[in-house]
Amino acid sequence: MSTPAAPPTDRPIVLVAAAALIDVDGRVLICQRPEGKSLAGLWEFPGGKVEKGETPEECLIRELHEELGITVAQACLAPFVFASHTYETFHLLMPLYLLRRWEGIVTAREHKAMAWVKPDKLCDYEMPPADIPLVAWLRDVL
Ligand SMILES: Nc1nc2c([nH]c(=O)n2[C@H]2C[C@H](O)[C@@H](COP(=O)(O)OP(=O)(O)OP(=O)(O)O)O2)c(=O)[nH]1
Numbered sequence: 001m002s003t004p005a006a007p008p009t010d011r012p013i014v015l016v017a018a019a020a021l022i023d024v025d026g027r028v029l030i031c032q033r034p035e036g037k038s039l040a041g042l043w044e045f046p047g048g049k050v051e052k053g054e055t056p057e058e059c060l061i062r063e064l065h066e067e068l069g070i071t072v073a074q075a076c077l078a079p080f081v082f083a084s085h086t087y088e089t090f091h092l093l094m095p096l097y098l099l100r101r102w103e104g105i106v107t108a109r110e111h112k113a114m115a116w117v118k119p120d121k122l123c124d125y126e127m128p129p130a131d132i133p134l135v136a137w138l139r140d141v142l
């Protein structure tokens with residue numbers, strides 16, 4: 001017997017593009033969300049909401065420049081895994097790309113703090129619930 005369909009909701013699907021920057025020692029960059037924003041204080045992968053008319057890759061190149069001050073070539077963005085998570089007011093769909101090459105010095109321009117973390121230590125940082133499965137994938141692959 002098939003499961004009855006869930007009743008429709010008006011919860012929008014929000015598309016967010018994010019990147020796991022990986023340094024030469026295999027550490028991953030996470031950034032702490034600033035006060036005054038949703039999920040403040042939690043550690044996330046840099047990135048942001050895909051705007052109208054943008055591809056996820058264009059969005060990510062823009063966001064990484066705004067948030068970290070780096071220049072990224074589209075060819076260096078390697079699609080990895082995605083998060084699909086229901087929050088109270090929206091459903092998050094978030095592709096995560098791996099990124100090992102960029103130009104410029106990574107600087108926390110909009111975040112409260114940033115950290116380069118070995119994959120097996122990411123669990124020491126509180127991250128949004130949507131990110132938990134992504135951390136497991138990174139631990140397996142890196
Ligand atoms: N960037 C990012 N966002 C995440 C992660 N995990 C997670 O649940 N989110 C959520 C938090 C937010 O609801 C949404 C991203 O929105 P945001 O506020 O950072 O978007 P943005 O950078 O475009 O900023 P804004 O212009 O809307 O202020 O996705 C993550 O690892 N990285």
Ligand SMILES: [Mg+2]
Pocket residue numbers: 046047048049063067
């Ligand atoms: Mg952002």
